[in-house]
Amino acid sequence: MTDTALHCHITNDPTFAENGCTVYLRDGGDCWIIDPGPPPQAEEILEHIREHDLRPTAIILTHAHADHIAGIDDVIAGTGDLPVMLGRGEWPMLTDSRENLSSNLGTPLIVAATDVRDLPVGTELELESTRWVIGDVSGHSPDARSLYCAEHSIVFVGDALFAGSIGRVDFHHSDGAKLMTNIRGTLLTLPDDTRVISGHGPETTIGAERATNPFILHGL
Secondary structure (H helix, E strand, O other), X not given: OXXXXXXXXXXXXXOOOEOEEEEEOOOOOEEEEEOOOOOOHHHHHHHHHHHOXXXXXXXXXXXXXXXXXXXXXXXXXXXXXXXXXXXXXXXXXXXXXOOOOHHHHOOOOOOOOOOEEOOOOOOEXXXXXEEEEEEEOOOOOOOOEEEEEOOOOEEEEEOOEEOOEEOOOOOOOOOHHHHHHHXXXXXXXXXXXXXXXXXXOOOEEHHHHHHHOHHHHHOO
């Protein structure tokens, strides 16, 4: 653990209550924007960045369903060109409304980002003094990623794991068996006190989910 605070500023949209997050260590420092969702998230993220004099270095996606990518273009418009980082298997979802599920909502979404980068499983990213390990949490979507920082005992899991639940696996590109394998192999191997920041809903911990989550206890 460390004495340096990690700030996670979460915003929500009124339709999906998706957790878009700005992560940083200090005012005036670098930040990541994780899963910027539908309005008014981008506006709220940009306002927070201005208030704290932050320097965005990347948009990082746990996965590329519409409710996790809808704010990308507005964030880029307000910050300048940023790399968008996500698992390579999710890249087509940025420009395919069927794959990102927005076509089902009647408002097809295409993201115009031009600097798209991979997040290979097992690699590390650095945010100032912190290191984050990229994990495989695919199953809800084809190539979803988690971001784990041991120093701060926190993991971002997207829609793989929720407080008391797991991600939906009834989409055409979902795989329930793969999701459960990755939850057990990627997430449940983390310490019990690890904070879990999900794509929707409240924060939880690995220990709480190990002990009480019905899908972990009993399976799908």
